[in-house]
Amino acid sequence: MSEPVQRQRTIGVLGGMGPAATVDFLAKIIAATPAVRDQDHVPVIVRNVPQIPDRSEAILAGGDGPFRPMLEGLKVLEQAGAEVLAIPCNTAHHWHARLSRVCERPILHIAEAAAAKLAGRRGAPVGLMATRGTLASGLYQARLGALVLPDEEAQAAIDAAIAAVKAGRPGRAEAESAARRLLAGGARSLLLACTELPLAMAGGSLGGYCVDATLALAEACVAASRARPDPVPV
Amino acid sequence: MSEPVQRQRTIGVLGGMGPAATVDFLAKIIAATPAVRDQDHVPVIVRNVPQIPDRSEAILAGGDGPFRPMLEGLKVLEQAGAEVLAIPCNTAHHWHARLSRVCERPILHIAEAAAAKLAGRRGAPVGLMATRGTLASGLYQARLGALVLPDEEAQAAIDAAIAAVKAGRPGRAEAESAARRLLAGGARSLLLACTELPLAMAGGSLGGYCVDATLALAEACVAASRARPDPVPV
Known part of the structure; x- marks a missing residue:
């Protein structure tokens, strides 16, 4: 007998910055989730697009190159059903406020x-x-x-x-x-x-x-996915 | 000086069956990719939806429960830009032929x-x-x-x-x-x-x-992402 599956919010992850770090982040989401079977886990959509320009170089040069591709990635995640967004790249949070203003869903802040x-x-x-x-x-x-x-x-x-x-x-x-x-x-x-x-x-x-x-953001994702009645961005 | 980034096909991964196995699969894609910087890596979109019903139970009971949610997940990946699809769950491949008939993009076969x-x-x-x-x-x-x-x-x-x-x-x-x-x-x-x-x-x-x-499928994904001129499903 399977127990009913609790409704959980879908987390949208803008990844690829870098790719191995995104995998580490996903593993930390899983480890932070109390689960005994597949169906207990947090639903996650990941857009792992490593072609986003280097964030640190852009900040130091006063450039804005990463903003548009990051926004496009987040929009894809929203269209694919993401309800709460997360970006496992600290440097990318330089653009967090601007991205948040143009995204419909909340972006957790690392x-x-x-x-x-x-x-x-x-x-x-x-x-x-x-x-x-x-x-x-x-x-x-x-x-x-x-x-x-x-x-x-x-x-x-x-x-x-x-x-x-x-x-x-x-x-x-x-x-x-x-x-x-x-x-x-x-x-x-x-x-x-x-x-x-x-x-x-x-x-x-x-x-x-x-x-x-990374772990702090992963735990915030699990909390936001399971929060009642509304997502609680940290 | 950064070298130009080679165009690579986006891999769509229907994951969550189970979640830890999907993370292992993503790590194997990264390990199988010759890369020295983020931008060299394979672009991947993952829909990690662990709420898909148990595949083994369905096959043994003659049920079809997993087909529809898997198809919906693959369609989301296609709409999000996936060009080649992969499912890191062996049992799910029971439905591979039927899913392939209704998906536009090729599904690699584990x-x-x-x-x-x-x-x-x-x-x-x-x-x-x-x-x-x-x-x-x-x-x-x-x-x-x-x-x-x-x-x-x-x-x-x-x-x-x-x-x-x-x-x-x-x-x-x-x-x-x-x-x-x-x-x-x-x-x-x-x-x-x-x-x-x-x-x-x-x-x-x-x-x-x-x-x-899992590693065989990961290597097939890297090959399909980088293949010229067209994706070569294994």
């Missing part, structure tokens, strides 16, 4: 979700690990208290770790090198605010310090 | 892809690990030479392994128990013909015997 996870640690300095574009956009600086920002050497190591994961390599040595510099600089925890970084840090020895923005 | 991978081993008996529905549908018996089919004890262990993965547990002990019975029964290799089984067998000691139908 930095809001991560900040909610960190709320209990207010006061203890957080080391921010992100792309140069995310740092320039101020996404996290606006939402968090005491931050330890990477110096040039740490940022270069973060860039190298992200590039490694996008090319299918581990990137752990580079990510851990940056993480240790942030901890030495006074950080008490590390915010992984680029969706490649949880992959780079996986299986390493610094997991206990890490707060994972 | 058993054709797996059979192509096994072509070099013709003659050596293959142990078939699949759902009862896949066995009843004859999908693989029609395409492969010498097969070793599971007895009731091995099949019960396969069923338990699949159910374990769908519920978020490993299922390795059950899967390996079935695998060892097939090897003792004369199989020289093991065809993992249910998309939960590569997850159940992961990290075990029998990997060297395994041929992974």
Whole structure:
């Protein structure tokens, strides 16, 4: 005997930034869902379009190239039945407000979700690990208290770790090198605010310090899918 | 300087059967793609709708419940821009011919892809690990030479392994128990013909015997996305 399937909202995921990070995000949605059979899981539509121009390059150059293809992807998701939208790319949230104004469905915000996870640690300095574009956009600086920002050497190591994961390599040595510099600089925890970084840090020895923005967004998706009576964007 | 991005066909994936298996499939598409940056990856649209009724139960009961929701999912993928379709669920291929007749885009066939991978081993008996529905549908018996089919004890262990993965547990002990019975029964290799089984067998000691139908379909997707001038369904 099968129990009736509870109605759940369909999550639309604009993915491909990068592709491996999107898979990690989908796995985290599944892991965050209490389920014993296929039918208990959150319905998800993913548009994994890795051809969206580099977000960090665009921000640093004052360009707007990613906006239009991201909007087109979100519109496809809405037309395909997505009820709540999510973008597993921190840097892309530079365009969150503008995208939200022209989308019909709510777009969950990865930095809001991560900040909610960190709320209990207010006061203890957080080391921010992100792309140069995310740092320039101020996404996290606006939402968090005491931050330890990477110096040039740490940022270069973060860039190298992200590039490694996008090319299918581990990137752990580079990510851990940056993480240790942030901890030495006074950080008490590390915010992984680029969706490649949880992959780079996986299986390493610094997991206990890490707060994972990808996981925060995945948990927000599960909550929004199952919320009653209306979706509750974080 | 970025190199120009090669045009690649968009793969539409009807997922959610089960959700973890779909994530495994997407990861295998990425791993099978030669890429050094996001923009090199295959564009993928995934409709992960785990609410599709159980395929194996339907086949064994002579029911047709999964056909309509699968067709609706494929139509959504076509409308969203998918150019080649794939279904990472072996049992669902019971409906492949009927779905193909009413879809505009080609649907790659997981058993054709797996059979192509096994072509070099013709003659050596293959142990078939699949759902009862896949066995009843004859999908693989029609395409492969010498097969070793599971007895009731091995099949019960396969069923338990699949159910374990769908519920978020490993299922390795059950899967390996079935695998060892097939090897003792004369199989020289093991065809993992249910998309939960590569997850159940992961990290075990029998990997060297395994041929992974999920991986075969993922490789077929990458080939179809990059094929010139027209998609080449396997």
